[in-house]
Amino acid sequence: MNRQSFRSPLARALGLGSAKRGSRHWLAERVTAIALVPLTVWFVASIIARAGSDYTAFVSWLSTPFASVGMILLLIALFHHTALGLQVVIEDYVHSGARFAAVIAIQLCCYGLAVVGVIAILHIAFGG
């Protein structure tokens, strides 16, 4: 583990032990959680209301401005929350040098998946 080398000597001295980023992570996890309460409940209710419907009905619902905006907001909050949550899980259980790589991999995967999902919604919304 030579993660210290990523920080300058000044940054290490000024921090006095704390990286000063924990509260930001904690808060972001709560903010995304609060956003996800209405978004996920709306999503599940919308899917239930369209249970057994065909492709055309599903896509025409998804291409309405309300549904596409809701889905994009859902994907952003969902994958931000997922990245923050999985990072904590990794930090709790992975103690080897693989930890840093695993956290980076989680973040790249989450934000990559969010972008794929958002582009798919936009593709449906703007006449794919």
Added chain:
Amino acid sequence: MDAKPPPLGKKAPRPRPLSPNIQIYRPQLTSVLSIANRATGVLLSLAAIGLVIWISAAAAGPEPYAVIQRALVSWAGQVVLFGVTFSFFLHLCGGIRHLVWDTVHGFELRSIYISGWSVVAASAVLTATAWAAGLFVAGSR
């Protein structure tokens, strides 16, 4: 934390007392729900990948969407979807419980057990309601 071997000396030091670890600790509602919140979070991360695949299939056209839809309505797909639904409601209710705790409320032992069992009951009821509603809507088409 990895335990460091004791320093070499003439006399072997008495083993330090250890906190009970998860394998020998009697499961309690509090610990089980704590672990369940994390486990469902990890499971829902996998479901989130499925969500992106599903939306991407819809964007790709009717044929790719039909492939995903067939997998979802299969026996195995329905079992997975049911598990994801229950995980979602457990994580949602458990998450709301955590948000209440963040406001420094409900930390008395009695409150913790009341909210804990409420989370279990609400998740079960919401899962059953969601599936009953979904099956009713699908059946009435």
